[in-house]
Amino acid sequence: MDGPDRGLSRRAFVRSAVAIGGASALAACLQREESEDVPQAALAPEDLPDRQHAWNEFLSTDDHGNVHPPEHHLLLGLEYVGNGPADASGERERLESAFRTLEKAYRRGNDGLVFAVGYGPVYFDRFDGDGPEGIDLPAPKALTPFEDPAFDEYDALVHLASDYGHVTLSAEEALKGELEQLNGLETEGSFNDIFEVAGRRTGFIGRGLPAERQSGVSGIPDSEPVPEDAPMFMGFKSGFRHNQASEDRVTIPDGPYAGGTTIHLSKIQLHLHQWYEQDSRAQRVSKMFSPTHNTDNLVEGAGQNLGDSSGVTDGPNTAAEAARSKGTVGHAQKAARAREDGEPIILRRDFDSTDDETATTHFLSLQRSIADFVKTREAMTGADLSGPPTNSGILQYLTVRNRANYLVPPRERRSLPVPNPR
Structure with a gap:
């Protein structure tokens, strides 16, 4: 990733590296961000909130209390490598060790890492009987007469986010079992031989980032570019505090998945x-x-x-x-x-x-x-x-x-959950 990439700004280069992925992209990204000191966790995993989606208290905010989302995002669509229901013989413990490695290696927040893992209807279909107890988790479907989307059929989704591109790439490589150390800590566990990455999507959000990345991109005219101060391609700010549900409002209140939530994910051109x-x-x-x-x-x-x-x-x-x-x-x-x-x-x-x-x-x-x-x-x-x-x-x-739908269990059930944890 030398040569022509040397003319890119640091932020544009890092976004390109995250989109490419892999060991070489991680090495190049680390070189560009080598001056950034990423802190290890301030809290032990057992002291973190039980809600996987409890990000807001750890993320930075502006003067109006609006949350600043991390700049770099990585979505991993995972397929379970087995043929039937997830096998609990050692797999669950190994997967949980991998997630705890991430939580210990990086402080939760913009300057470290936030992440969540969810499971789709296809995953729960591997079990006999009904889907997850008490949870509305239908298969995705077209929601308007004028759309014809493909439906993601991944068993699981991992969402990784950080202000530093090398953090998301390092977390990905650690989960795949490709790193022995993560931010100075020995890695434990991985999803290798449990899941394989079947889909990979990347992205970014933040003031000025779309303008920096728009050149030569299909769907954006060169003659009228995205404004320099826009946080998203359509040119306007979103995510205002009073136009968002609270984390309490989106949390499942009771049942075996209390403390969890659901994700709907749409890819929109x-x-x-x-x-x-x-x-x-x-x-x-x-x-x-x-x-x-x-x-x-x-x-x-x-x-x-x-x-x-x-x-x-x-x-x-x-x-x-x-x-x-x-x-x-x-x-x-x-x-x-x-x-x-x-x-x-x-x-x-x-x-x-x-x-x-x-x-x-x-x-x-x-x-x-x-x-x-x-x-x-x-x-x-x-x-x-x-x-x-x-x-x-x-x-x-x-x-x-x-389109895709996922159940995001509470942290204690995030590793290969069963439909009825009781």
């Missing part, structure tokens, strides 16, 4: 030529937020000035009224309709990607049940609203390529 070349700034603001945001000049740049809320929290009738009176309804207006007791019901941890040199968003959401995601997706689609589809939020700029 972006088509941004019209978005940037034909739509005006005013149209983009109207379609992303609301027509009022445009007429009242509420959004500066990428929307960092909005503080801890998108400003679209006015209830279920706001979107319908905008569609009737303005002929345009904002994406945020539609999404805000999927609330209970005034609060959102999904927690988004999505990020952009240039895998295969194509502009993509990996929409990863956490919720108590997949039904909560389906409800939110129906609100985002807005099939019940009047007006032309071309003015209904951002639908026309997105194509869903893949």
